[in-house]
Amino acid sequence: MNSIAPLDDERSGPPPLPLAGQAPPMRADAARNRARLLEAAARLVAERGADCLTMEAVATAASVGKGTVFRRFGDRTGLIMALLDRSERLYQEAFISGPPPLGPGAPPVRRLEAFGVATLRHLDAHRELLLSAEPEACRRLDFAPRHVRVAHVTALLREARAGGDTELLAESLVGYLDVALLHHLTQQRGMTLDRLEAGWQDLVARVARPA
């Protein structure tokens, strides 16, 4: 299972759930080096696009050996996940413990509506990086951030007493919040993000009401 958490050699054992505030402390110099590599990587993406983000290019930009980049991030996907880590944590915090309607306190259907909109905007903001890091078909859905989304939607559907096979209904809803689908609909079929957000509200209204 992939994890959104970066693959750090300073860290022992696999990270648990990719939630905010769970990273063990890192030595100060290791943290500084890591931050410097991520800064170089972010600059590369901003200047030349996600396609040009390679382990080699990051090593050159940060004036370190290629091996250092591989040791720090494992592979290109690990590097991209580390780049996305901060915004993924903020996004997860918002729906797990932030203010309503996205966070706890609002009715479940209202939270589902807000969750879809937040997710579509998160995917849209990082579309290029997420697309370029997408794993092959066999591993694509066995991916920590996606597990967190399915668990969240399942819990809200249960709370809304939607009935039916809640897990499969959640899979179906989360399938709408997919970066490749968003890319296809907005870039290849010319739909607006507003239209996708309205489509999500309609889908939730249909799926979440008791059968």
Next chain:
Amino acid sequence: MNSIAPLDDERSGPPPLPLAGQAPPMRADAARNRARLLEAAARLVAERGADCLTMEAVATAASVGKGTVFRRFGDRTGLIMALLDRSERLYQEAFISGPPPLGPGAPPVRRLEAFGVATLRHLDAHRELLLSAEPEACRRLDFAPRHVRVAHVTALLREARAGGDTELLAESLVGYLDVALLHHLTQQRGMTLDRLEAGWQDLVARVARPA
């Protein structure tokens, strides 16, 4: 846009929709050679699994040069699509012009139910090959057989007067009929195909009723 139709050098211009009975005639010797290559490819998959299906392995098995295989099928995806061509045509014929409830003549919601079951079984039967031919994220959804499915589901939702943004509801339903999702749910999460089929019926009942 990918097409399910094989890339034949005997054919001029891009093929139209990948429906049954539309392939232009092929010279007898070209057709024989193509059939021989496909036979070798099918044998390779049966004996060694989809992962071992390479252009080189097919050339060796059929005792021809690698260039012949590339000229005939374009690339590995083209080869796999040619292998899947016959069953894709039978599957498409069944829902476009076959007997009800899958084909015309049954009420639209009944046809949607039958369509999902037929598609899940089609995907399950060819899971390995379809997974190994899946294009990268940016092109994955811009794929002829998927366009045919979305158009079919859109038409049935309109006929059922489901209301809402019919195109987006169709995208969401077709998203459930995805080979990577089927693989994840059956192979990585241990769900049965029966459960997925029941989940589809429930999803259709919710999505197709007027909002």
